[in-house]
Amino acid sequence: MTTLPRTSPPAADLGVDRSRRVAVIGGGASGTLTALNVLRAAPGHVGVTVFEASGRIGYGVAYATTDRRHLLNVPARNMSAFPDAPADLVEWARASGRDVDPADFLPRADYAVYLRDRLRAISRRHPGRLATVGEQVVDLEPLDGAFVVRTARGTQEAYDAVVLAYGNAAPSWLSVGGEPLPQAPWHVANPWDLSWITALPPDATVVIVGTGLTAVDTAISVLEDAPGRRAVMVSRHGLVPEAHAAPCSPAMSTGWVTPVPPGPLTADGIAALVAEQLRAAAARDVDWRVVVDGLRGPTQSIWGRLDLAERRRFLARYARRWEVRRHRMAPGVAALLDGYRAAGRLEILAGGLSAVACGGAAGVDGADGAAVQVEVGGRVVGADAVVNCTGPLIDVERADNPLLAALLRRGLVAPDPLRLGLSCTPAGEVLGRDGRVPGLFTVGPPRKGVLFETTAIPEIRVQAAEVAGLVGAPHS
Structure with a gap:
């Protein structure tokens, strides 16, 4: 069983000179990937504390399953925790005695073990830089350029930066x-x-x-x-x-580049373009999945070029048919x-x-x-x-989350205009009632309204690496 360092931080002492401290709120995949990438990339004076109410780091909603028939929906070759080390999961699996091909779909429970093993290994290489707290965070209070993190048990401590990585909430009540x-x-x-x-x-x-x-x-x-x-x-x-295509399918052996026109886009125009590309691929005996996968990279850019009305039209008319092909x-x-x-x-x-x-x-x-x-x-x-099984509740103003409720009252966070998550910049800088909140970031599903494609590991790990570069720098 993987053992991670645990601590219950003392009361805040804001007058003490200390290394830069980062709090990650949420210990599921988003939070664990953030902690991993901060410890790996940020300067040595940056320490990380992960708050996870369940006390189980690396699991979250997606990977806490005990049913080994629940598989990842992305091949192992694309599920590394690190964007610059794409083979890391496959190498870990083989080193741990698992007979894995890069095209295999691992049990989701194994992915939780992988995240925890990688976090344990990196914390050993950087002793004293990682702590975990099995308590629920209920409030953040800005104070003198820092944030006082308060938990339901009354614990409080100051951090220079905070990353909201709370993942997916339970579904709305039926x-x-x-x-x-x-x-x-x-x-x-x-x-x-x-x-x-x-x-x-x-x-x-x-x-x-x-x-x-x-x-x-x-x-x-x-x-x-x-x-x-x-x-x-x-x-x-x-x-x-x-379904994904069977590994080594001949029709999957080629890449496909969809020529997205420059300038503003419309939902109908994008839908017509994708339909045209699917027809062209079929005429060349190329699997439709190649077209969809080729759009994964530019999806966030395409979303950013749709105005608010067009984003609403896409969600109402096209989103579900896209998602069943994409995920x-x-x-x-x-x-x-x-x-x-x-x-x-x-x-x-x-x-x-x-x-x-x-x-x-x-x-x-x-x-x-x-x-x-x-x-x-x-x-x-x-x-x-x-x-x-209707899907996670994504409207932050309706979520049963005391931390989000407290942050809304303080004006530190706001829902994005589509109510798909938090208002933030594409880089994950949280936007509150009065604009950007220095030192407050978010990673993963809360960015959906801004990026749309933000719930899968290949996107979340990139966000985690980018945030790692931001949290180690002084607020501006």
Whole structure:
């Protein structure tokens, strides 16, 4: 088991001359990557303290799963923690006895081990520069060019810079027709806690609200160990992530450059351009994934050239169809889903959740002994559980996060205009009520409104490396 240095910092003593100190709020992937890159790149006088309420550094929402059938949705060759060392994950995996090809999709649980191992190794090379605190941060107070970090236990300490790396929040509470679902044994509000699955009967029917990657993982955990179970995945559109191509596919052997025109862009224009490029690729027998992957690099630039109205149009009209192609499933995961569907154990429906009522009823599909009746896709299904896989709550003004609430009250943060995260610069400098807040940064999902492409490791590690260069310098 990986052991990281732990500390409970003393009360603030702002009059003491000290090395530059950086607080990272959040110890999931975003926070761990930030700590790694700061320790690796920043000058030796910079120390890092990672605050993670769970006390489990390196896990977060994405990598805390204990189900080894939950795989990364990016090949190992693209998941290094360091942008300038792309083979680092593959080298670590092989050195730790894992037989890994660069094109393989590792279990997500292994990625958490990798992050922790790399953090432990780098902290040993830089003794005294890393501390972790298993407490929830509830407030930041600017004071004399620094920030006093306060936790729920009353701990407080001053830091020269703070990085908000809190990752993804739990989904919004499910509601139907404006009425929230009740708290009940059958209502699974947090899909990332898999303990509820052990209580399911072997012939259970589960309704999964959402058809994204989290919903896919949930379906695997429900169905794989109990051949008598059924699942129904439902969302407004009924679209599931596409699959990655099999490794070494001939149609994937070439790159593709999409000529994005200069100047301001429109959502319709970008959608037409992508459609044209997909047709051109098909005519040359080039896989469509090559076109999508070729747009990964310029995505943030394209987003930055859409004005606010065009960004809204893209989100309303095109975003979901883009995301299911951009954020794809591992081939093995897709094969499992195909097998479930062929066996009649999994249905994927469009139309959303339209009604929920407790108890079973005669004549209802699967209602015999069911805990709840759920109307999905125009029909009623008897279910033993309804699971909320609708995606993380991204509006910071609605988040159940005492730190964000405190920062909003202080005017230190604000939602971005699209309410996809925090208002910030493309470099991650937080913008509060009165503009840039010197010394306050953010990394990862909170940058979505500004960058759009900011939730995958290849983008987050670049942000972490860039922030590492900023936090080591005095405020300006």
